[in-house]
Amino acid sequence: MLRFIRERVRGRHKKLLHDYIVIFFIMGTVLFLSFFVIGYIADSTAMGQSRGASRVIYKQAREQMEQFEEDLANMQMNVVKDESVLCFLEASDVYERLLALERVQGMVGMNRRINRNLENIIFYDEGGNLIFALGNVFLDKPDLELNEMLNFSGRMWDDASKQACFEVGLPVYKEDVGGYTLLGSAYLLFNVGNLQDIVNRALLNEESAIALVDGSGRAIVKAGKWEDYYGEYEADMEDKSRLVYAEYVGATGWRIVNVIPKKALLSGASQMRKITYVAFFAMVSMMVFLCAMLYKHILYPISRQIAFMEGFTKDTHRRIEVLEDNEIGDLARKMNQMLDDIEKLNGEIIESNRKFLEMEYAKKQTEMIAYRSQINPHFLYNTFNCIRGMALYHGEKEIADLTMALSSFFRYSVQGEETVTVREALENLQRYAQIIQYRFNGKHKVAVNASRDVYLIKIPKMLIQPLVENAVLHGLETKVGEGTVRVDVRQEGQGLVVRVKDDGCGISEEKQRELKWAMECFDREETIPDGGQGIGFLNVYRRMRLFYGQEAVFTVRSTEGEGTEIRMVLPVGGR
Template sequence: MKRYDKKKRSLLRTYITIVAVICSILFLSFMLTYIIINKWYMKEAEQSAQARFLQAQEKTAEAEKDIINLYSTVTSSETVISYLKTSDLSERTQRLNDFSQMTGGVMKINPDVEAILLYDEAGQLIATKGTIFFPRQDSLVTNGMYGFSGTIADKETGYTYFQVEMPVYSREASGGYNQLGSVVLLFGSGGLADIVDTLSLNEEVYSAVLDSDGNVIASAGNWKEEYRDLIDGEQENSKYLVYGAKLEKSGWRIVNLIPKNSFMNYVNQIQTINLFTYFLVAAALIAICMLMYHKVVQPIRRQMEFVVGYTKDTNQRIEVAENNEFGEMAEKINEMLDGLEALNRQIVEGERKYLELEYAKKQTEMIAYKGQINPHFMYNTLECIRGMALYHEEKEIAKLTGSLSKLFRYNVKGDELVTVKEVVKNLKEYALIIDYRFMGKFKVAIGAEDTLLQVSLPKMLVQPLVENAVLHGLEPKMEKGEVSVDFAEEPEERMRITVRDDGGGMEKDVLEKLRKRMRSYDEEQAYATAKHGIGLSNVYRRICLFYGDKADFRIESEVAKGTCITMIVPKRMGD
C-alpha cells in the first residue's frame, strides 16, 4: 500500500506541474499574440490606409484631367466661338438654341456640372445654362489656360461648389490667336465627396479636398480643430496617421487623418475575448485535473489492485464502487471473466464434438463411396441402348441416346478445365436433348468467337446456367422460347459469357434476394432453401474459387422479358 500511496502523491504533483506549465504557456501565448497582432495589424492597417490614399489621389487627379478635357471640348466648340464672335443681339438670340443644346450635352457627360456661364472679352455675362447661378469670382485664369476657384458654399442648402474658368480663343488670318471671352463651369462637389468617402471607413477618420486657401470643398468624417495644425504640417502627433498631397493642376490638396486607436479598437476587442478565454481555459484545466484525479486515478488504482490479486485467485471478482463508466467497466470486466470461464468450457466441449463429427463424417464418406455407381457402367449402358436403336432402325432414339451418352461422358470426365470449344460442343448435345424433350418448343442457340475456342475455363460453368434458364425461365411459358449462349471478347484479355432467355423473368424483390445470396455465397443454408438460384449459387461459388475478385458476375431480369446472366472472366486462369 505504501507503494500505491507514493504513486498517488506522485500523480498529484504531476497534475499540479502540468497545470502550472499549461497556465504559463497560456500566459506567454497571450502576451506574444498580443504583441505580434498589434505590430502586424498596425503595419497592415498603415499599408492599407496608404494604398487607399494613393488610389483616392489618383482618382482626384483623374477628375482634374476630366474637367480640363471637358473644358477643352467646350472652348474649342464652333458653337461657342461663333456665339462669342457675334455682337448683334438678334443674331445671338438665334444662336442661343445651338448654345443651349451644346451645353446640355456637356452637362449630361458630367453630371457634376451644375451651370455653364459664357463671358465676353469685356467680362460681361452673355449666356448661361443651368438651374444654379453663382456670379464669377475674380478672373480665375492664372496661366493663360485655365483656373480653379476656391470653395463656393450655398448658405441655404450647405452644399459646396467650385468654378473652373478657361478662356476662348479664335485664330486670326495672320496665324495669331485672339481672346473672345471665357467659359466658366460651376461644379458640384458630389464627385469629390464620393472619392473622400472611400477614405473614411468610420466617423473617426477624416478626409477632405481643400482649396488653395485651405477651405473645405468636400469632406467625410468628423472634423476636430486639432486637425488644422496637422494638415498644415505644423505639428507631429503619434496618435494619428496623416496623409496629404497637392493636386498639380488645381493647386488643391487632398488630406486624410486617421486616429491610430481606430485601428486598434477591433484588435483590443479580440484580445479581451482572448484573455477571457485563456482565463476560462486555465480554470477549466485546473478543475478537470482535480476531477480526473478523484474520478479516474482512484478507480484505476482499485482496478490495478484487483488485477494484481486476480492471478492468485481466479474466482474473485472486482468490486463495483462507482455508478459511472468505471463502474460499468468493472461490471464488464466481471462479465468478461465469467464469459472467459464459460468460453473455456465451450472450447473443451467443442473440441470433443468436433472430433466426434469428423469421425462421423469419415464414416459417411466411406458409405457414400461404396454406394456410388460406376460412371463407365452408365456410359456403356447408354451406348448399348444406342446400338440397339440403330439395329432396329430407330434413328431418333439412337440420336437422342447418343447425345445423352456424350453429355454424361463429358460431365463425368475427370478433367476440371475444358476449352470453350468443348463447352460449345457439349451445349449443342444438351440443346438437342432439349429440342427432343420439348418437341421443338424451346431452342438453345450457341455462339462463340473463333479466337476464344481454345480458351480454358472450369467445367460445368455454363451448362447449369442454361439448365436454370430452361427450368425457371422457359418451362412456365405457354408459348415458344429460346436460350442464347454467347462467348465474346472483352478488353484487357478477358472473355464475356452471356446466357440470356426470353422467359417470364423475375420480380425486383426476388432478383434482389438472389443477388444478396450471390454476395453471401459461403452461407450454405441460403443455397438449400432458395427456390431459384441453386445452380446460380454453385456457379458463382466456382467462379469465386477459380478467379477470385478478377471475375465479374451479373444478373439482370425483367418480368415478361426474361433474364440475362453475364460472366466476365480472364482468358488465362493465372491472370
C-alpha cells in the first residue's frame, strides 16, 4: 500500500515538475523577447527624434553662419564705398591723404564699436602696398584673389594675442564716366568669437563634434570631440557608427561640419530604457514570486513526502509535518493516519510478545532465587551496629565511636537525594573528620567553620568531602608533623563561597599546569582527560560544571611546601 502511494505521488510530482519547467521557460522567453522588442522600439523612436533634432540644430547653425556672412558683407561694402575711404585711397600725395586720414579713422572706430570682433581694418593701394591699418591685431595679408565678391581667408593665428582670426578682403573701385578705376583693397580682420559661440550652441552633446572649416579642411572654430580628419567631409553621409552633416556656407568657401556618433543619438532613450528596466524587473519579480509559491505549496511538499517515504524504514516513528491546507496536506494527513494505524497494530503484536517473554523470564527467575543471595546497605549498617555494640560491651568507647562515624558516613554516601543541604554536608564532613582523627592519632585534623545562614542552601552531594579527602591524602599524609585542613563556608552576595585550605606539602607547578589543562579540556570538550592523577579533584570539577554550568567559579592556589587552597563560588539555589 505504502509503495503504491509512493509511486503515485512520485508520478504526480514528475508531471508537475515538467509543467513547472515548461511554464517557466515560456514566461522567461516572452519576457526576454518583450524586453528586446521594447528596447528596439525605444532605440528607433529615440534615434528618429534625435536625428530630427540634430538636423534642426545644424540647420539653425548654418543659417546663423549665413547671417553672419551677410552682416560682414554689409560692413565691408560700407567700408569700401565710404567717401572718406575713397578720398583716402585716391589722394595723389601724402598731404591730401593726411587730410582724409582723420575721417577714415573715425569710420574705422565706428565699425569697431559696432562689431566687437573686428580687430583691424587694413588698406592697401592698387600696387598691394600697405598704406593704413588701425586695430589691436595685425597679420600679413592673406593670399587671396580678390574679385567683386567678398573674399574670405582661411584660419589665421595671432601669436601675440593667442587667438584665431580670419580676414575678409574686397577691392576698392571708383566709378568714372568711362567705367571703374581700381584704387586699392580693404581687408577686415576678425577674431572667431562670434563663430565659436555659434558652434558651441549647435553642439548636440559631449560625444558629438561640430566645426567651421576653411577651404583646406582646417577647423576655424570647433566644439566637442573633433578629429582633424572630419574636415575632409564635404557632403552629408551616414555609416554604421556616425551621422555627418556637411554643407558650404554662402560664398565664404567654408563648410560647417557636424559629426554625431549614433550612440550619442540614443542618449534620449535612457529614460525609456529605465522605464523598461523597471517594468522588466517587476515582471521578473512577479514571475519568480509565482514560481516560488508554486514550488513552496505544491512541488516542495510533494518532494518532502517522497523523501519521507524513502526514509520511513529508518525511523518508523516519524510523521509527515502537514504545512499545507490543500490536497497535498490532505494526502499527508491520510498517510499519517495510515501509519498510526500500522504502528498501533505493531504495538499490540509487540505487547503480546513481551507478555509472553515476561512469563517465561519469571519462570526462570523463580528457579534461580534460591541460589542467589542479596547484599544491601542494611546488611552493612546492621554489621556496623553489631560491631559498635560489641565494642561498648567490652568498654572500647573509641572503637564504638569510630564504628558509629563510619556507619553514618557510609549511610550518607549511598542513600538519599542527589542534592543535600549545607548542614547535612557539613555534618557528614564532621564524621569524616572524626575518622581522620582516629586514623592518624590526632596528628592531622579537619576544622569546619560555617555560619548558620547557609545551612539550608542546597548543594550537590559529595561536592566538598572529596576535596577534603584529597587534601588529607595528597597534602598531609606526606608531611612531617601535624597538619590541618580548614573548611570555610559562607555566603557573599548571590554566591556561596566554599574554601578548602590545607597546610600540607602543596602541588608542584607542573601538576598545577596538568590540572588546569584538564579543566580547560572539560570546559571545551566536556570530557576529563585520562591522566591517571587528580581523578577525585577533577570529578568534583566535572560535577560542579554539570550542576551549575559556567556560573560557578573554581580556583586553585598552591605553593610547594606551604599548602593548597581551593575556592568554589556556587550560585545560591543551584540549577
